[in-house]
Amino acid sequence: MAGTDGLCYWFNRGWLEFTGRTMEQELGNGWTEGVYPQDFQPCVDKYLKHFEAREEFLLEYRLRRSDGQYRWILDSGTPVFDLEGQFLGYNGVCFDIHERKESENVHNEGLQFSLMMHTVTVAMNLSEMRDPYTAGHERRVAEIAVAISAELGFDVSRQQGIRVAGNLHDIGKINIPAEILSKPSKLTDIEYSLVKFHAQASYDVLQHVAFPWPIAEVAFQHHERLDGTGYPRGLKGEEIIMEARILAVADTVEAMSSHRPYRAGLGIEKALAEIERGQDIIYDGTVVDACLKLFRQNGYNIPLSYS
Numbered sequence: 001m002a003g004t005d006g007l008c009y010w011f012n013r014g015w016l017e018f019t020g021r022t023m024e025q026e027l028g029n030g031w032t033e034g035v036y037p038q039d040f041q042p043c044v045d046k047y048l049k050h051f052e053a054r055e056e057f058l059l060e061y062r063l064r065r066s067d068g069q070y071r072w073i074l075d076s077g078t079p080v081f082d083l084e085g086q087f088l089g090y091n092g093v094c095f096d097i098h099e100r101k102e103s104e105n106v107h108n109e110g111l112q113f114s115l116m117m118h119t120v121t122v123a124m125n126l127s128e129m130r131d132p133y134t135a136g137h138e139r140r141v142a143e144i145a146v147a148i149s150a151e152l153g154f155d156v157s158r159q160q161g162i163r164v165a166g167n168l169h170d171i172g173k174i175n176i177p178a179e180i181l182s183k184p185s186k187l188t189d190i191e192y193s194l195v196k197f198h199a200q201a202s203y204d205v206l207q208h209v210a211f212p213w214p215i216a217e218v219a220f221q222h223h224e225r226l227d228g229t230g231y232p233r234g235l236k237g238e239e240i241i242m243e244a245r246i247l248a249v250a251d252t253v254e255a256m257s258s259h260r261p262y263r264a265g266l267g268i269e270k271a272l273a274e275i276e277r278g279q280d281i282i283y284d285g286t287v288v289d290a291c292l293k294l295f296r297q298n299g300y301n302i303p304l305s306y307s
Contacts, residue, residue, distance in 0.1 A: 002090040020066025036062035054079045072101035142166025144250035151290040161213025169219045172201025222247040225282035245284040
């Protein structure tokens with residue numbers, strides 16, 4: 001219960017047992033010591049707004065239980081008046097809604113993730129529509145990269161991040177003229193410079209998306225090489241994040257083994273021989289080992305096509 005000054009002057013046994021505190025500790029504003037820090041100010045602001053207007057209120061906030069766990073609470077407040085209409089204070093009733101709230105959060109997170117992945121698919125399809133000769137390239141790179149990451153022992157969430165990065169790593173090619181992307185002959189120096197810019201362009205597009213993984217940075221770095229001969233920033237060794245090192249190997253293997261406008265596919269063995277030659281020089285050694293094991297020992301095959 002709260003008085004006309006907004007301060008609480010009584011708590012029932014259920015509240016005290018929940019918080020594990022004494023009446024004296026909770027009186028006044030003492031009870032707010034158990035409110036989750038991020039919930040405190042929004043909770044106070046809403047309470048004061050309704051208190052001044054003498055209105056009923058519903059507050060949802062996390063409150064520390066006696067075992068130290070923060071639980072979601074629904075706090076319902078009702079103004080009390082005497083027979084003459086004089087304001088006396090508030091009566092409050094609280095309910096533990098933790099399970100319901102957590103279920104809602106899981107549902108909302110699942111919905112947001114689903115929408116994000118749908119957006120990823122749309123962006124990927126738009127990118128591939130501009131470059132029909134490499135249709136499915138990003139998807140195949142993603143599959144190879146995920147298989148490598150699984151071989152390296154990455155958890156499911158990190159594997160999912162690598163899948164998203166693989167599916168979007170060439171999104172910046174949307175800025176490159178279609179006639180250059182599908183040119184059947186060797187590119188000129190100027191044309192090649194335009195193509196090389198796609199890593200920067202991919203980063204520029206993706207850096208504004210709040211992914212739970214470093215997608216933009218992976219796209220930015222996937223053409224970097226351990227010895228600093230890559231582009232666009234000439235990063236070396238540990239400056240290159242592991243996800244980008246994985247993508248670099250997966251991208252090379254897929255690109256060499258698949259058909260291109262200017263040449264037929266070279267086959268998986270030549271692709272594997274290429275990353276083997278560059279092991280610990282331009283490609284991460286542990287990533288190369290994992291990739292070689294996938295194909296030569298585990299019998300992994302690159303997916304042929306996607307609808």
